[in-house]
Amino acid sequence: MSKVQSQKSDDGIPSSSIDDRREHNSDQGQPHLPPADIGHWTLDFGLTVTDLRKSFLSPSGERIEVLRGISFSARPGETIAIVGASGAGKSTLLHLVGGIEAPDHGTIRLGEFAVHSASRAELARYRNTRVGVVFQFHHLLPDLTAAENVCFPLVLGRDDRRQAMRSAHEALNRLGLTSRASHRITDLSGGEQQRIAVCRALITAPLLVLADEPTGNLDSISGGLLETELMSYAASRPAIVIIATHNQDLAQRCDRVLTLEAGRIAEN
Ligand SMILES: Nc1ncnc2c1ncn2[C@@H]1O[C@H](COP(=O)(O)OP(=O)(O)OP(=O)(O)O)[C@@H](O)[C@H]1O
Numbered sequence: 683m684s685k686v687q688s689q690k691s692d693d694g695i696p697s698s699s700i701d702d703r704r705e706h707n708s709d710q711g712q713p714h715l716p717p718a719d720i721g722h723w724t725l726d727f728g729l730t731v732t733d734l735r736k737s738f739l740s741p742s743g744e745r746i747e748v749l750r751g752i753s754f755s756a757r758p759g760e761t762i763a764i765v766g767a768s769g770a771g772k773s774t775l776l777h778l779v780g781g782i783e784a785p786d787h788g789t790i791r792l793g794e795f796a797v798h799s800a801s802r803a804e805l806a807r808y809r810n811t812r813v814g815v816v817f818q819f820h821h822l823l824p825d826l827t828a829a830e831n832v833c834f835p836l837v838l839g840r841d842d843r844r845q846a847m848r849s850a851h852e853a854l855n856r857l858g859l860t861s862r863a864s865h866r867i868t869d870l871s872g873g874e875q876q877r878i879a880v881c882r883a884l885i886t887a888p889l890l891v892l893a894d895e896p897t898g899n900l901d902s903i904s905g906g907l908l909e910t911e912l913m914s915y916a917a918s919r920p921a922i923v924i925i926a927t928h929n930q931d932l933a934q935r936c937d938r939v940l941t942l943e944a945g946r947i948a949e950n
């Protein structure tokens with residue numbers, strides 16, 4: 683049975699059911715790497731997701747099967763749109779792939795790293811060094827400025843603070859936010875916060891970017907800047923960029939479109 687827990691993981695990102703992954707995946711027999719080592723990374727580090735399932739319990743005790751066997755793979759440089767009705771499970775899928783929530787069943791591998799069976803310490807490192815997540819509701823730190831939020835993952839990774847701040851300013855410039863760098867998050871609009879969240883997700887040069895509805899609050903000019911940033915990042919890193927979206931134009935600009943329906947995936 684899946685328990686939903688709310689807890690903070692080692693990198694400060696809210697996480698649920700992390701400890702449950704042992705319970706659900708112990709039969710999948712993945713060897714655990716030591717905490718400081720999350721696998722070897724080669725140019726061909728593709729993502730493979732196999733038979734992923736996730737359900738939640740409703741307050742009345744009814745089981746809601748959100749993902750009923752999701753399989754797909756992706757390679758470096760690819761952009762993939764995940765589309766589907768509200769409640770179809772797009773955010774849930776991104777949270778599983780990002781190691782933020784644990785699947786009930788199935789495997790997720792980025793390169794040699796088995797996300798589905800990793801320990802909390804390994805997942806914290808995976809999220810801080812390999813994955814960039816743009817959350818649907820941003821999750822920026824309200825007491826910090828825009829630039830401080832963007833460079834936060836670098837500072838967390840003990841990078842040089844001055845260089846980290848320079849990189850943050852460059853990223854903000856690219857998304858038209860030069861004049862907002864010193865503003866506190868609470869003084870910024872929803873669309874500005876969304877662009878800051880994208881800057882923060884890309885700042886560590888992750889191999890995998892998971893962007894949840896990144897253009898939801900944006901006008902066409904800001905949305906266009908953000909699309910270009912994500913697409914060119916995928917091509918230049920090269921990285922796998924997965925975008926959950928209701929924006930059909932954005933979905934069509936991606937290399938592939940996966941549709942989530944009734945807990946399963948269909949490729950358009
Ligand atoms: N922690 C949870 N506990 C119970 N149910 C949950 C939980 N998280 C998600 N759900 C349910 O799972 C389903 C899928 O949610 P999810 O957020 O993944 O949908 P989505 O496709 O991202 O929707 P949207 O387009 O509105 O963002 C929804 O019915 C939601 O209510």
Ligand SMILES: [Mg+2]
Nearest residue numbers: 772773818894
């Ligand atoms: Mg969502």
